[in-house]
Amino acid sequence: MSGDATTMTADDSPRGSTLRSALFGAHGFERATVWAAVGFALTYVAFEAESTLGGDAAAWLAGGAVAVAAIGAIGLARDGTGAIPCTVLIYGPAAAVGLRAIEPRYVEVLPAAATVEPLGVAAAVALAVGPASFIVGRVLSPSE
Numbered sequence: 001m002s003g004d005a006t007t008m009t010a011d012d013s014p015r016g017s018t019l020r021s022a023l024f025g026a027h028g029f030e031r032a033t034v035w036a037a038v039g040f041a042l043t044y045v046a047f048e049a050e051s052t053l054g055g056d057a058a059a060w061l062a063g064g065a066v067a068v069a070a071i072g073a074i075g076l077a078r079d080g081t082g083a084i085p086c087t088v089l090i091y092g093p094a095a096a097v098g099l100r101a102i103e104p105r106y107v108e109v110l111p112a113a114a115t116v117e118p119l120g121v122a123a124a125v126a127l128a129v130g131p132a133s134f135i136v137g138r139v140l141s142p143s144e
Contacts, residue, residue: 028081029088032073036092039069043096062101065093066125070133077137086137087130091122094129098122 043065050061073086098118106113 032085047100073133091126
């Protein structure tokens with residue numbers, strides 16, 4: 001018998017839809033991607049301005065950029081965005097911080113380490129801060 005309307009697949013189950021909703025959210029992936037790119041650009045330019053002016057505020061700038069992105073991820077999570085878009089949002093500024101502030105150690109052994117190592121650290125930061133921001137945003141979100 002084909003076309004049975006009562007057959008449920010794994011994706012149609014309440015558990016599957018809850019997991020998909022928690023990971024991706026109802027909407028907001030596009031906003032998270034665009035704001036991650038904007039955060040990357042602004043953080044990268046801010047590090048350039050900081051080095052040009054001769055200041056010694058790199059640690060504060062790095063922490064501030066990731067903190068602002070975390071606040072943005074909390075706001076997106078309150079609006080119904082999932083954990084993965086929140087993590088993508090954090091990755092943008094974290095990648096700029098990594099590229100501007102981290103001195104790679106293994107460039108002699110692996111020439112690609114100049115890019116891979118800072119972006120790996122940025123991925124670790126995003127994987128730590130993104131889901132935490134998602135959880136805080138969902139806890140703070142008004143019940144429906």
